[in-house]
Amino acid sequence: MSTPDTKNRIISAAETLFSQHGFAGTSLRNVTSEAGVNLAAIHYHFGTKDALLRAVFTRRIEPVNQRRLEMLDAAEAAAGDRAPELEAVLEAFLSPIIDLKRDIEGEGIVWSRFIGRIYSEPTEVVENLMREQFDEILQRFLHALERCLPDLGEAEIVERLQFTIGAMSHALVDLHQRLMPDYPSATGADLLQHLVTFTAAAFRAPSAYACQDRHPERRASAS
Amino acid sequence: MSTPDTKNRIISAAETLFSQHGFAGTSLRNVTSEAGVNLAAIHYHFGTKDALLRAVFTRRIEPVNQRRLEMLDAAEAAAGDRAPELEAVLEAFLSPIIDLKRDIEGEGIVWSRFIGRIYSEPTEVVENLMREQFDEILQRFLHALERCLPDLGEAEIVERLQFTIGAMSHALVDLHQRLMPDYPSATGADLLQHLVTFTAAAFRAPSAYACQDRHPERRASAS
DNA sequence: GTCTATAACGGGATAGAC
DNA sequence: GTCTATCCCGTTATAGAC
Numbered sequence: 479m480s481t482p483d484t485k486n487r488i489i490s491a492a493e494t495l496f497s498q499h500g501f502a503g504t505s506l507r508n509v510t511s512e513a514g515v516n517l518a519a520i521h522y523h524f525g526t527k528d529a530l531l532r533a534v535f536t537r538r539i540e541p542v543n544q545r546r547l548e549m550l551d552a553a554e555a556a557a558g559d560r561a562p563e564l565e566a567v568l569e570a571f572l573s574p575i576i577d578l579k580r581d582i583e584g585e586g587i588v589w590s591r592f593i594g595r596i597y598s599e600p601t602e603v604v605e606n607l608m609r610e611q612f613d614e615i616l617q618r619f620l621h622a623l624e625r626c627l628p629d630l631g632e633a634e635i636v637e638r639l640q641f642t643i644g645a646m647s648h649a650l651v652d653l654h655q656r657l658m659p660d661y662p663s664a665t666g667a668d669l670l671q672h673l674v675t676f677t678a679a680a681f682r683a684p685s686a687y688a689c690q691d692r693h694p695e696r697r698a699s700a701s
Numbered sequence: 702m703s704t705p706d707t708k709n710r711i712i713s714a715a716e717t718l719f720s721q722h723g724f725a726g727t728s729l730r731n732v733t734s735e736a737g738v739n740l741a742a743i744h745y746h747f748g749t750k751d752a753l754l755r756a757v758f759t760r761r762i763e764p765v766n767q768r769r770l771e772m773l774d775a776a777e778a779a780a781g782d783r784a785p786e787l788e789a790v791l792e793a794f795l796s797p798i799i800d801l802k803r804d805i806e807g808e809g810i811v812w813s814r815f816i817g818r819i820y821s822e823p824t825e826v827v828e829n830l831m832r833e834q835f836d837e838i839l840q841r842f843l844h845a846l847e848r849c850l851p852d853l854g855e856a857e858i859v860e861r862l863q864f865t866i867g868a869m870s871h872a873l874v875d876l877h878q879r880l881m882p883d884y885p886s887a888t889g890a891d892l893l894q895h896l897v898t899f900t901a902a903a904f905r906a907p908s909a910y911a912c913q914d915r916h917p918e919r920r921a922s923a924s
Numbered sequence: 925g926t927c928t929a930t931a932a933c934g935g936g937a938t939a940g941a942c
Numbered sequence: 943g944t945c946t947a948t949c950c951c952g953t954t955a956t957a958g959a960c
Contacts, residue, residue: 484925500822502726505953516927521955523925598821598874599723608880616881634895636884640877641868641899648867651821654859657831658839661859672857675909676864683902686895707943728935739945744937746943 485523487513493534497592501531501599528603535596538578538589539611545574546615550622561625564681568674571619572646576670579650587652594651597643627681634687642677649673708746710736716757720815724754724822751826758819761801761812762834768797769838773845784848787904791897794842795869799893802873817874820866850904857910865900872896 491513495504506527510517524530549570553562579590596604616639623635630638648654655663664672714736718727729750733740747753772793776785802813819827839862846858853861871877878886887895 499824500723500725502723503824506955507952517954518928518956519926525955527954595821597871597876598818601722601726605876605879608876612880633884636877636881637887637895638899640871640886641896644868644871645864646867647871648820648863653820653828653831654863656828657835658859661856663863664860672860672909673864675906676861676903679906680899680903683898686898730934730936740936741938741946742944748937750936 484513484515484519488515488520488523488530489534489537492530493538493592494588496531496534497588497590497595500595501601501604506530531603532607534592535607536611538593542574542578543611543615545577546570547618549573550618554622561628562622564623564626565674565678567619567622567626568642568677568681569670571615571642572673572677573670575646575650576666576673579665590650591652594647594649597647623681630681630685631687634685635681638677638681641680642673645677646673707736707738707742711738711743711746711753712757712760715753716761716815717811719754719757720811720813720818723818724824724827729753754826755830757815758830759834761816765797765801766834766838768800769793770841772796773841777845784851785845787846787849788897788901790842790845790849791865791900791904792893794838794865795896795900796893798869798873799889799896802888813873814875817870817872820870846904853904853908854910857908858904861900861904864903868900869896 488509492504492509495508495512498504499508506517506520509520509530520530524533550562550567553566553570556566557563575593576590579587596608619639620632620635623639624630624632627635649663649669652663654661663669711732715727715732718731718735721727722731729740729743732743732753743753747756773785773790776789776793779789780786798816799813802810819831842862843855843858846862847853847855850858872886872892875886877884886892
């Protein structure tokens with residue numbers, strides 16, 4: 479404990495750089511510069527680069543997932559015996575991760591870019607991390623969504639949840655902001671509300687599995 | 702023209718590797734192995750690694766964007782003076798890029814992973830590529846969507862289009878498949894139809910900008 | 925726990941023969 | 943247009959002093 483927590487300084491620096499340049503695009507030497515520590519310190523505290531990634535990821539995701547489950551519990555409790563409100567379930571899933579952007583002042587933008595990136599880096603390390611951290615979450619939310627949407631099959635709910643995750647992670651990366659600076663992108667509570675509105679309406683769309691043919695008029699010429 | 706198109710073999714090999722390991726995670730030497738060519742051949746044909754990325758990206762995206770505009774033209778023509786059908790506009794945007802997965806047999810899966818990755822790698826090169834290739838597309842589709850959805854402001858349409866792009870690119874990366882192998886993910890025409898159903902319903906949600914307070918009942922205790 | 929020094933290797937880029 | 947050989951730098955990881 480001589481310096482004020484070298485380990486956390488390293489994690490924060492890595493978080494910043496991973497979010498900006500990706501995992502493969504960041505060298506440990508970049509991290510040492512950013513953190514103001516020595517190269518060997520990283521190996522002492524983490525051992526390998528992969529382990530550092532794990533530390534960066536879990537430090538943030540664990541409280542997020544805990545909060546997700548709390549909010550889901552609350553939504554289910556509020557509904558009593560009935561199915562929970564769809565908006566409340568989606569908010570339980572989306573809110574904790576979006577809130578980070580505001581809660582951790584300064585580092586929020588960094589983290590959200592990082593998490594967005596993670597979702598599209600199918601490295602083996604990342605894959606294992608995701609499985610470890612999301613299995614329980616996914617099962618719990620899947621079950622809740624099935625109760626909200628009795629007309630949809632499980633497979634379709636899984637698919638729509640994936641679309642939701644995609645919209646969320648893309649919003650977190652916020653490439654949009656850099657491509658179209660003239661349209662400022664919403665953040666925090668606004669972003670959450672917009673995402674919930676968007677995805678709730680989408681989840682409530684009639685099953686696309688049931689009616690395979692969206693264009694019956696095209697068959698008019700036949701038979 | 703001695704070997705059957707060294708240049709294209711290099712591009713294809715790079716596409717495969719970029720999609721699997723990302724841009725920073727792929728070395729030119731990896732590309733030479735995969736393509737069965739020499740290291741110097743890459744520098745001869747492309748000059749730099751960045752230029753190779755440009756070549757990989759544009760080879761596929763240019764036909765996609767051309768087809769997008771064709772389909773949008775068709776949708777607008779079919780509607781005459783009226784606003785084009787929302788589903789048709791979304792299909793024009795999503796279909797060409799999803800079709801690649803089927804059209805380029807074998808390489809389709811590779812490409813879709815690549816494009817999904819691109820969307821979350823805010824490298825400077827990638828950013829410039831996106832701007833070059835998407836500016837016209839975005840303007841055209843924005844205009845069409847504004848006609849479809851007169852109750853939504855421009856900023857909100859931009860935001861919802863970003864959510865759509867996120868859902869699409871995440872579906873293309875298909876991390877889902879690797880995390881939850883027990884729920885097979887839809888592809889090709891099925892994926893397209895599901896995405897169109899999902900996003901069309903979402904676009905038609907009432908404006909989230911207008912009604913900031915989604916929980917009026919919470920104010921019941923007051924006043 | 926933190927440093928310096930270095931091992932052992934792979935990276936992109938280039939020169940020049942053919 | 944394609945090769946070999948090489949430059950020079952950055953990479954992760956480790957050994958060992960303090």
